[in-house]
C-alpha cells in the first residue's frame with residue numbers, strides 16, 4: 001500500500017503497539033536547552049533514574065543568554081539556569097554547546113547545521129519550534145518538560161498518531177516574496193488552528209524549488225498553524241545540504257544512507273486525511289497587524305476592521321488585537337511607522353536570511369528613529385557572515401551586530417522591546433507581550449524587516465529593491 | 475501523581491479565543507529551575523497593571539471567579555510555546571479542570587501529565603455553560619469515571635476522553651514507571667534498529 005513519509009517514520013519507530021493505547025515511539029535525537037530541562041533532570045534525580053542514551057542527547061544554551069556581552073549574565077536567575085544546564089550535562093554525560101563553544105547557537109539552527117538533523121529521524125525538544133527539523137524529512141515535534149524527563153529516562157514517548165494533512169503549494173513565487181511570506185500567507189488564509197490534530201506534509205512544486213534554509217522557515221512555523229509537526233519529503237536538495245556536515249555520515253556510509261533516505265519520500269498515490277492548497281503566485285510580502293500569526297495581510301493591504309470578520313468571537317479578538325497594537329482599521333500597512341527592527345530567531349537567522357537583509361541595507365542608513373539589531377542564529381552563521389563582510393554592511397548602516405541566541409524573539413534575555421514600541425521582527429510569534437510587556441510585534445521576512453529599518457516604516461520590498469537598484473545606477 | 479476523583483467545583487469563565495501560553499505565564503517567569511510557585515504569575519500581564527495592582531476588569535479578578543477550580547474558555551486554548559510552566563501555573567493557582575472547544579496539542583498533553591483534566595466540548599455547549607457559570611454560587615460536578623459534567627440544574631453533558639489517559643489519571647500512575655516495564659522491548663528495538 002502506498003504510504004506517506006509520516007506512516008513510514010512512525011512504523012519504523014514503533015516499539016510497542018497495543019490496541020486502544022498510544023504507540024511507544026523510539027526517539028533518535030533529543031535536543032535540550034536551559035529553560036525547559038532543569039525540572040526534568042530534577043525529576044530523574046528525585047527517583048534515582050539515569051539518562052538512558054546520553055549519546056542521543058544534545059544540549060545548547062540559547063534562550064536566556066545575553067547577545068551583547070555573552071560572558072556576563074547580569075540576571076542572577078538566568079545565570080543559575082545556565083549553570084544548572086552545565087551541571088546537569090556534566091552529571092549525566094550529555095554533550096553541551098556552552099557559551100565558549102564555536103558550535104553554540106539556537107537549538108533549531110545548530111541541529112541542522114551540525115548534521116545532527118537527518119531524514120527519517122524522530123527528533124524531540126522541549127520547545128515548540130522543533131518542527132523546524134521536519135524540513136529534512138524528519139518527524140520532529142516539541143514536548144513539555146514531563147516528556148523531556150520521560151525521553152531522558154526511556155528514550156521513548158507514548159504518542160497517538162495524529163492525522164495527516166497535505167499542504168500543497170504550487171506556482172512560482174513572485175519577486176521579493178520569501179518562504180516566510182508563504183507560511184504567513186498560509187496561516188492568514190486558513191487560521192491558526194488549520195493544523196490542530198495533524199502532522200503537515202508540505203508538497204508541491206513551490207516547496208521542491210526551495211532551498212533547505214527556506215524549507216526550515218516554513219516547517220518552523222507549522223506549530224503556529226497548530227500542527228503537531230510539519231515536514232517535507234527529502235530530495236537531492238536535502239542530501240546536498242547534509243553532505244560534509246560535522247556529525248552527518250561521511251563517505252560510503254553517507255552514500256548508503258542517501259539510498260535509505262530516498263525511500264522515505266511519500267509514495268505516489270498515498271492518501272492524506274486532508275489536503276489544503278495554496279497558490280504561490282498570489283502571495284505578496286506579508287506583514288502581521290495583530291496578536292497571533294494568522295492576523296496578517298499583504299503589504300499592499302490595509303489594517304482590517306473587526307466588522308470584516310464573521311464570528312462574534314473573532315470580532316472581539318480582532319478588536320482586542322487592534323487596541324493592543326495601537327492600530328486603526330483602514331490604515332495602509334505601508335503607513336505604519338516602526339521603532340525597532342529585529343533580524344534573528346530560529347525562523348530567519350540563517351546565512352541566507354542575513355544575506356537577503358544585507359543586500360537591502362547595503363550602502364543605506366537605518367532610519368534615525370529606529371533601533372535595529374541582527375542576531376545570527378549560531379556562532380557558525382556569525383563567523384560565515386563575517387567572512388563575507390555582512391557584519392560590516394550592517395554595522396555601517398547602523399545595525400547592532402550581536403552574538404547568537406534567541407534574543408528579542410522572546411526577550412528572556414536583556415533584548416526587550418519597550419512597552420508601546422513597534423517592532424518589525426523576523427521571528428515567529430506576535431503574541432501580546434512576547435517581545436516585552438506592551439511590545440507591538442509585526443512579523444515579516446528578513447528583506448521586509450531590512451527595508452523597514454531603512455525607511456522607518458513598512459515599505460513594499462519589491463518596489464524598494466527596484467528603486468535601490470535605480471539609485472545605485474545614477 | 476494523585477488519583478483523580480469526581481469533584482464539584484466552581485467554574486471561572488475566560489471568554490477569549492486562542493489564549494496562548496505567553497499569556498498564561500509570561501516568559502520572564504521561566505528562568506526559575508523549580509516546578510512550583512508559578513500560580514502567582516498566572517496570566518500576569520492581564521491580572522496586574524504596570525504598578526503591580528490587580529486589574530479589576532480581568533475575568534479571573536472578578537468576584538464570581540474567586541476560588542474557582544474549573545476554567546471554561548474558548549477554542550485553541552494553550553497555543554504557542556511548549557512551556558510546561560503554563561499547566562504548573564494553572565495547577566498552582568488551583569485549576570484542576572479546563573473546559574474548552576479545543577486545545578493546542580502540546581499544552582493538552584502537558585496538562586494531562588500534571589493531572590489537570592482537559593475536557594473538549596462543542597462550542598455551543600461551552601457558550602451555554604459560560605452563560606450559566608455567570609450566576610453566583612454556580613457549581614459544576616466533573617465525573618471522569620462516567621465521563622460526564624453536570625450542574626444539577628439541567629445541564630448535563632457527556633465528554634469524550636482518551637481511555638489510556640483516563641486509566642492513568644484515575645489511578646494516578648507515573649508514566650515513566652509504566653514505560654520502564656517495557657524495557658525489554660526498548661532494548662530489543664535498540665539492538666535491531668542499529669541505534670546501538
Ligand code: SF4
Pocket residue numbers: 062063106107108127129345346347405406409410427428
Ligand atoms: S528563537 Fe524564538 S522561537 Fe526559536 S527557539 Fe528561540 S525563543 Fe523559541
